[in-house]
Amino acid sequence: DAMVIQNPRYQVTQFGKPVTLSCSQTLNHNVMYWYQQKSSQAPKLLFHYYDKDFNNEADTPDNFQSRRPNTSFCFLDIRSPGLGDAAMYLCATSRGAGEAQPQHFGDGTRLSIL
Amino acid sequence: GEDVEQSLFLSVREGDSSVINCTYTDSSSTYLYWYKQEPGAGLQLLTYIFSNMDMKQDQRLTVLLNKKDKHLSLRIADTQTGDSAIYFCAESMGVNTDKLIFGTGTRLQVFP
Numbered sequence: 261d262a263m264v265i266q267n268p269r270y271q272v273t274q275f276g277k278p279v280t281l282s283c284s285q286t287l288n289h290n291v292m293y294w295y296q297q298k299s300s301q302a303p304k305l306l307f308h309y310y311d312k313d314f315n316n317e318a319d320t321p322d323n324f325q326s327r328r329p330n331t332s333f334c335f336l337d338i339r340s341p342g343l344g345d346a347a348m349y350l351c352a353t354s355r356g357a358g359e360a361q362p363q364h365f366g367d368g369t370r371l372s373i374l
Numbered sequence: 375g376e377d378v379e380q381s382l383f384l385s386v387r388e389g390d391s392s393v394i395n396c397t398y399t400d401s402s403s404t405y406l407y408w409y410k411q412e413p414g415a416g417l418q419l420l421t422y423i424f425s426n427m428d429m430k431q432d433q434r435l436t437v438l439l440n441k442k443d444k445h446l447s448l449r450i451a452d453t454q455t456g457d458s459a460i461y462f463c464a465e466s467m468g469v470n471t472d473k474l475i476f477g478t479g480t481r482l483q484v485f486p
Contacts, residue, residue, distance in 0.1 A: 264416075291472055302462060302476035303417070350416055354472040361472040362407060365416035 263287050266351050266366035273341055274374050281336040281369045283351030290356035292334040293363065294326060297348045309334060310356070338371075346373045378465055378477035385483045392450040394480045396463035399444060406439065407464040407474065408448045417462065420448070450482075458484045 265284045273279040283292065291310050295303035307316045309328045323345070325337040338345055348370050352363040378398045386392045398406070404425050409417040423430045423437045423446075430437045436449040446463055460481050464474040 266416075300479075302479055305473065308473070352417075356472070361466075362405075362419050362422055363417075363472060363474060364419065365409075367416045368414075370414070 264351060264353055264364050264366035266349075266369050268369060269367065270370050270372070272372045272374060273338075275343065276340050279338050279341055279371065281338075281349050281351075281371070283334045283336075283366055284332050285353045285364075286332070287353055287355075287364065288331060289353035289364075290331075291354045291361075292328060293352040293354075294324075294334070294336045295350040295352065296345075297350055297368070303350055306336070341371070341373050343373050346371055378463060378475050380461075380463060380477040380480045382478065383481050383483070385485065386453050388453060388455060388484055388486050390453055392453045392457070392482055392484075394448045394450075394461050394463075394482065396446040396448075396477050397444055398446065398463070398465045398475075398477075400465055400467065400475070402467075405466045406437075406446050407466075408435075408437065409462045409464060409476075411460045411462065411479070413459075420461075453482075453484050455484045455486070458482055 263286050267282050293308040294306045297303040305317050306320045307326050323339050328334045348368045350368045351366045354361040354363045380396050405422050407422040408420040410420050411417050421432050434451045438447045460479045462479045463477040467473045
């Protein structure tokens with residue numbers, strides 16, 4: 261059974277039209293991450309939540325926002341998508357700092373911009 | 375700075391062993407990971423090794439770690455066509471964080 265679930269798998273939006281991607285987890289992990297992955301590249305971390313604490317990467321554009329209303333759910337909001345934002349968006353979770361804490365990934369949402 | 379490098383492509387015949395290599399630079403890394411990504415899918419955790427270990431074996435997978443040279447390898451025995459994918463190594467950034475630095479990824483192609 262999938263433990264990190266991303267919806268939808270494919271999302272199409274118009275240039276400049278706000279879009280929200282969702283992620284849920286059944287692992288009860290403390291940390292949730294959002295990555296952007298473009299073709300043939302490694303995933304690029306956008307931000308992560310440690311519980312309710314939001315941690316933004318320095319080079320994440322202001323156009324990208326996130327919300328985590330509870331432990332299980334985390335959302336990625338793109339306020340005004342540009343053509344360069346077309347990518348695969350990956351959500352991941354981990355238990356938290358301390359011992360080995362592998363990140364567990366969802367299957368991703370592929371975002372297309374028209 | 376922090377950088378994780380991998381060769382871009384590897385092509386092997388079905389049934390042979392595959393060895394995917396990775397070099398990293400952060401000596402404070404505590405754990406090193408291998409992930410597999412099939413087309414259109416997320417990253418699947420394959421295995422990981424603590425930095426004070428030299429080797430870890432899990433069924434067809436063997437991870438070797440050379441701390442002196444900061445070199446990590448993943449050996450896949452009896453490679454199958456289903457092993458065709460992109461393989462990412464990743465290092466954790468320190469003791470008190472789960473953040474990862476990913477390598478560039480190696481595309482493994484297995485041919486009959």
